[in-house]
Amino acid sequence: MALLSVLTPVLVVILCLVIGFMLVKSREPETTSTSQDKTKAASKSEFRPWVDQDLQDDTEITAREDEDDDWVDNEQDLPHVPYSHQRYTEETMLARSQEFYTLMNQRRSVRFISPEPVPREVIDNVIRTAGTAPSGAHTEPWTFVVVSDPEMKHQIRLIVEEEEEVNYRQRMGDKWVRDLAKLRTNWIKEYLDVAPYLVLIFKQTYGILPNSQKKTHYYNEISVSISCGILLAALQNAGLVTVTSTPLNCGPQLRLLLKRPANEKLLILLPVGYPAADATIPDLKRKPLDDIMVHI
Amino acid sequence: MALLSVLTPVLVVILCLVIGFMLVKSREPETTSTSQDKTKAASKSEFRPWVDQDLQDDTEITAREDEDDDWVDNEQDLPHVPYSHQRYTEETMLARSQEFYTLMNQRRSVRFISPEPVPREVIDNVIRTAGTAPSGAHTEPWTFVVVSDPEMKHQIRLIVEEEEEVNYRQRMGDKWVRDLAKLRTNWIKEYLDVAPYLVLIFKQTYGILPNSQKKTHYYNEISVSISCGILLAALQNAGLVTVTSTPLNCGPQLRLLLKRPANEKLLILLPVGYPAADATIPDLKRKPLDDIMVHI
Numbered sequence: 001m002a003l004l005s006v007l008t009p010v011l012v013v014i015l016c017l018v019i020g021f022m023l024v025k026s027r028e029p030e031t032t033s034t035s036q037d038k039t040k041a042a043s044k045s046e047f048r049p050w051v052d053q054d055l056q057d058d059t060e061i062t063a064r065e066d067e068d069d070d071w072v073d074n075e076q077d078l079p080h081v082p083y084s085h086q087r088y089t090e091e092t093m094l095a096r097s098q099e100f101y102t103l104m105n106q107r108r109s110v111r112f113i114s115p116e117p118v119p120r121e122v123i124d125n126v127i128r129t130a131g132t133a134p135s136g137a138h139t140e141p142w143t144f145v146v147v148s149d150p151e152m153k154h155q156i157r158l159i160v161e162e163e164e165e166v167n168y169r170q171r172m173g174d175k176w177v178r179d180l181a182k183l184r185t186n187w188i189k190e191y192l193d194v195a196p197y198l199v200l201i202f203k204q205t206y207g208i209l210p211n212s213q214k215k216t217h218y219y220n221e222i223s224v225s226i227s228c229g230i231l232l233a234a235l236q237n238a239g240l241v242t243v244t245s246t247p248l249n250c251g252p253q254l255r256l257l258l259k260r261p262a263n264e265k266l267l268i269l270l271p272v273g274y275p276a277a278d279a280t281i282p283d284l285k286r287k288p289l290d291d292i293m294v295h296i
Numbered sequence: 297m298a299l300l301s302v303l304t305p306v307l308v309v310i311l312c313l314v315i316g317f318m319l320v321k322s323r324e325p326e327t328t329s330t331s332q333d334k335t336k337a338a339s340k341s342e343f344r345p346w347v348d349q350d351l352q353d354d355t356e357i358t359a360r361e362d363e364d365d366d367w368v369d370n371e372q373d374l375p376h377v378p379y380s381h382q383r384y385t386e387e388t389m390l391a392r393s394q395e396f397y398t399l400m401n402q403r404r405s406v407r408f409i410s411p412e413p414v415p416r417e418v419i420d421n422v423i424r425t426a427g428t429a430p431s432g433a434h435t436e437p438w439t440f441v442v443v444s445d446p447e448m449k450h451q452i453r454l455i456v457e458e459e460e461e462v463n464y465r466q467r468m469g470d471k472w473v474r475d476l477a478k479l480r481t482n483w484i485k486e487y488l489d490v491a492p493y494l495v496l497i498f499k500q501t502y503g504i505l506p507n508s509q510k511k512t513h514y515y516n517e518i519s520v521s522i523s524c525g526i527l528l529a530a531l532q533n534a535g536l537v538t539v540t541s542t543p544l545n546c547g548p549q550l551r552l553l554l555k556r557p558a559n560e561k562l563l564i565l566l567p568v569g570y571p572a573a574d575a576t577i578p579d580l581k582r583k584p585l586d587d588i589m590v591h592i
Contacts, residue, residue, distance in 0.1 A: 078578035078579050078580055079579050080578055080579065081577060081579045082574075082575070083404060083406055083408075083537075083571055083575040083576060085537070085571050086402065087535055087570065088534070090415050090418075092535075093415065093418050093534050093535055094415060094417055094418055094421070096533055096534050096535070097417075097418045097425070097530065097533065097534040098421055100425055100529075100533045100534070101422075101425040101428075101530070104425045104428045104526060104530070105425075105428045106382065109430050110379055119386050119389065121390055122386075122389050122393045124585060124589070125390070125393035125397050126397075127585065127589045128585050129393070129396055129397045129400045129401075130588075131583060131588045132400045132403055132582065133525060133528070134405050134540040140582065142588060143588060143589075143590065144588055144589045145589075145592065146589060146590070146591045146592070147591075147592045148591070148592070149592050152592050221518070221521070222517070222521045222564070225518045225521030225522050225524075226521050226540070228518075228521075229429060229522035229523060229524060229525020229527075229528075230400060230526070230528065232430070232522065232525075232526065233396075233525070233526050234393065234396055234400070237392055237393065237396045238384070238392055238393040238396070239381070239382055239383055239384040239388075239392070241379075244522070246515055246518065258590075267518070274381075274383065278378075279378070279379040279381070280376035280377060280378055280379060281376060281377060281379045282374035282375070282377075283375050283376065283377045284374055286427060286428065286436065287436050289423065289424050292426075292427045292436065292438060292439060292440055293423045293439075293440045295442045295443075295444070296443045296445050296448050
């Protein structure tokens with residue numbers, strides 16, 4: 001008992017230490033995880049806000065209630081009309097498909113664009129053509145912003161180059177062996193000033209119903225990309241060139257600059273014009289048919 | 297001192313209780329959060345495995361190190377060659393862009409496809425044409441699986457219809473007013489048996505390097521969708537019809553059926569052929585140019 005009595009103060013001290021430790025400990029995990037989450041969220045949103053927003057637009061919403069797998073499903077209430085069709089002979093089909101392949105196979109991404117003016121009517125026609133693309137539930141979720149105003153083109157260039165420079169400088173940490181002069185040519189986008197037209201393709205991630213509720217645009221990114229494919233075909237058919245670019249991280253700034261509404265997000269930016277007289281292209285090859293097609 | 301002595305056993309008991317409580321407490325939050333996470337992950341993956349996997353493929357990986365915003369950036373080490381260009385007069389450009397618009401504007405999604413055979417060479421040419429699309433860093437991340445074997449087409453139909461039926465039945469809970477017979481026509485996809493060809497377009501979410509490491513395919517979904525747009529243009533040009541469908545949730549099953557590798561994910565399924573003699577289409581209109589284009 002005497003021994004215990006002597007130990008009592010020691011026990012009290014231990015008790016205090018244990019309780020203190022417990023209090024610290026019980027707060028620690030929460031605090032740590034919260035701050036970690038915050039750090040994660042913050043670094044994510046700072047690093048690539050546009051991409052993270054896209055995630056939600058396309059996929060979270062897409063797969064909920066109305067999984068329209070055929071893209072015309074919810075038009076079933078529209079009256080049906082006979083489909084009139086242009087049918088060719090087998091020989092004609094073969095010839096047409098061969099000619100179209102030859103034409104499209106001459107398409108290349110060209111970054112050296114001539115400042116020569118291009119008739120506005122041709123641009124109107126290629127945008128009209130892009131608008132014939134199919135879209136999920138026929139929502140036609142695209143806006144083509146055609147910029148020919150020199151000051152606006154320059155503003156776009158400043159925004160794109162600023163983001164590009166950040167991207168390239170961040171890479172330099174890892175790839176320090178690279179030549180600075182060589183990198184520099186990569187974030188300078190002269191064609192944004194020079195090309196007679198910049199076509200900025202926005203996807204409408206949702207629509208607004210008359211009762212001002214949001215209307216989900218299913219598969220909007222796929223639809224708009226398909227439309228872009230038809231636009232590229234139309235440009236090539238008209239003898240114009242472009243380079244397909246996806247200006248990462250510039251989306252929100254360019255949207256504000258061009259005064260587009262909040263439901264629109266920049267997907268693709270195409271400078272459009274004739275090629276410069278001395279335009280060059282990388283000497284790349286395309287995969288042969290057997291590498292891209294499997295027949296069963 | 298005597299009082300303290302008396303209290304000693306009490307203090308020992310309190311100390312034991314506190315230590316015990318602390319041990320329990322320190323494990324509790326971990327367990328809870330883990331089980332919550334697990335539940336979340338499980339319900340997610342059960343509900344829409346394909347979509348969730350896609351999420352990761354496209355977006356998480358995309359935005360990391362190499363943000364190639366121009367799609368040809370990492371070809372800078374290839375030698376450049378002069379670009380040879382077919383230039384038309386302004387009149388010709390206008391005429392060509394108008395004709396191409398007229399041709400593409402006749403394209404419609406057709407679900408009533410004739411069983412008549414279509415020359416295989418025409419299909420080869422339209423797939424070749426699709427393969428001319430631009431792609432992020434020229435990865436050409438597409439595989440076109442062309443199915444003409446009747447038994448395989450039927451297997452595909454069974455998988456797609458089974459998933460469709462689930463989708464539609466799930467919807468019925470909410471939309472009980474709808475006519476069952478009417479709904480039924482929506483999950484029956486006769487064209488999957490009837491069309492002479494089914495073209496299943498897979499996106500390659502990553503590539504395999506010679507050292508068997510994964511190679512990120514940037515923007516693979518956008519690239520493959522653009523390629524699909526060019527394919528739709530080529531089909532229309534050849535006088536063939538299709539309907540653009542995105543078979544949600546069937547991706548993994550169809551991938552296994554067609555023996556495609558794990559890096560490939562089904563994006564789009566196109567039944568291809570001539571239209572049936574009595575084919576009908578919903579009487580829909582397209583937005584006028586002013587609704588899809590803004591000029592600045």
